Amino acid sequence: MQRLNKESPESTTVSELCEEYRRNNSISRRELERFDVKRGLRNADGTGVMAGLTHVCNVHGYLIDDGDKVPDKGRLTYRGIDIEDIVSGCAAEGRFGFEEVAWLLIFGELPDQRQYKRMCDLLFDNRELPEYFPEDMIIKAPSKNIMNKLARSVMALYSYDDDPEDMSLENNMRQSISLIARMPSIMAYAYQVKRRHFDKESMFFHPYEPGQCTAEAILNALRPDRQFTREEAELLDLCMVLHAEHGGGNNSTFTTRVLTSAGTDIYSAIGAAVGSLKGYRHGGANHRVKNMMTEIMENVKNWDDEDEVEAYLEKILRGEAHDGSGLIYGVGHAIYTLSDPRAVILKGKARALAKEKGYLQRLSLYETVERLAPKAFLKVTGSEKVLCANVDFYSGLVYEMLGIPEDLFTPMFAVSRIAGWCAHRIEELTTGGRIMRPAYRALPVKQRYVPFSERRVR
Known part of the structure; x- marks a missing residue:
């Protein structure tokens, strides 16, 4: 029996299968734009596609003025x-x-x-x-x-x-x-x-x-x-x-x-x-925030030096530090712009426990990162997108102070x-009463069925 193996030369490798897949499968950004595909079920301005109605909850993060998105509390x-x-x-x-x-x-x-x-x-x-x-x-x-x-x-x-x-x-x-x-x-x-x-x-x-x-x-x-x-x-x-x-x-x-x-x-x-x-x-995301902040603590010598903190955030955004993703985890949200009320409440309530547990200096660094992240984002990307800390930014720290394991x-x-x-x-x-079924447009590539004996060996 032939086994999949990443290393063995005698076996079919996973990388070979992936190469075969990539050769025949791609959808370009141009095609997505041509057919007005709502990637991630989001409109071009980042707002969500309307998929239903609910009484349960409302999340408000911006206003719409003449079709433009206006940041709001x-x-x-x-x-x-x-x-x-x-x-x-x-x-x-x-x-x-x-x-x-x-x-x-x-x-x-x-x-x-x-x-x-x-x-x-x-x-x-x-x-x-x-x-x-x-x-x-x-x-x-x-x-x-x-x-x-x-x-x-x-x-x-x-x-x-x-x-x-x-x-x-x-x-x-x-x-x-x-x-x-x-x-x-x-x-x-x-x-x-x-x-x-x-x-x-x-x-x-x-x-x-x-x-x-x-x-x-x-x-x-x-x-x-x-x-x-x-x-x-x-x-x-x-x-x-x-x-x-x-x-x-x-x-x-x-x-x-x-x-x-x-x-x-x-x-x-x-x-x-x-x-x-x-x-x-x-x-x-809260797990990734914890890992990111641990790396910042280990590599920024002076947590009170905002220039040093901002410089390291810029390295993260350029993909030169942390996991190479170019993301500052816990900052930014699909809906919230000026503030995430959950993060605001959690940060306020956490201060007393931080003082009791000896976490005030660490909490201060979190607040510094929250404050400097938008500036670093603008400097590196040139984008003026309004960013705020989301609840994941502080929840991991609060759990840590409570002795909740990272797992x-x-x-x-x-x-x-x-x-x-x-x-x-x-x-x-x-x-509801109806099964959800969004549309996908097919992009078939016309092919002729080739008899098995005539197929070219690759």
Whole structure:
């Protein structure tokens, strides 16, 4: 049997196959422009192609004036309520917000005291995974990547559901609450198994405590001594509130809606959404921010010297430093221009913890990079595009201060965004009614069918 091999001269190499592919496959920018292709489902000015309507969330980052895009302060609203009001309201009343936000996103109104308690109780009652699920689906099949394990485990839950294919609102409501509750459990199990199998460290599984909110339950599961402060839990809860939803057009939520429109089960739809979020162009960006900032810290001698910091950012933009991509990760956004409200809120709340944990100098460097990145971008590219730090720029630093392992930066995003995914899943089921099917124009190259014996050997 002939095996694929990158190095062996006796075998067909992957590079040979890739050369064959490249010889016969290309689509030029000229062709894309000729047929007015909306690359990435975006219009020429960068705005998204209108694909649907939603009550769940609105993301505002610019105004349109006589057809021109005008930068504006970023605003994020969940069911019409400004995220800043939700965050400040929960803080003023000393209440955790994720459970409230999950209710708001799914049902459309803020929960009253009875409904809030009901949501907290439902999530606690459904947090445990099915019997033998951790052993059979997680411990026996460890993964180096926790997002991979999240997606596989969500799909596997199909087999533990007595009625997985029922598309009724009632059944999908039950499944949604169950998935929101179980995602942190899957993440915690997957991480512990990864530590034991690949990192050769001890793993531990703590029982959940009644009365703990989702953020507290996560810290309880991840810390060996199960100890954490109220302030730490509140900051993690804030991260979850800010990550819970971001409109129907982001890649993972759109993935949820596309699969839902096909009439597939919730486990297939949410599993695909997790796979989307895993990508570095989406949820994986906070991990790349962390790596980039670590390199800047190692190579910039004086963090207070703005000229030195800006010079290194210019090297990154020219592809001469970091990963050669020419990108400053965490800066810039598809919608936000002047500001990302999530980043603004997170940075403000993180300062107190940074002081307590000895991270003030590091936070200051992050703020310097945020401030200088647009200047460096203009100098290197000549583009006057308005840029701001997005939530991924600061979320990794906050997780680091909270002791959340880097392996869990993106999984924490998924554990939070599951609330928005389920809200959009239910909305698509009840209001969509048609499978999504965008058009692709074919660019066939006319060829004559050549008999096998007459084909030229290449």
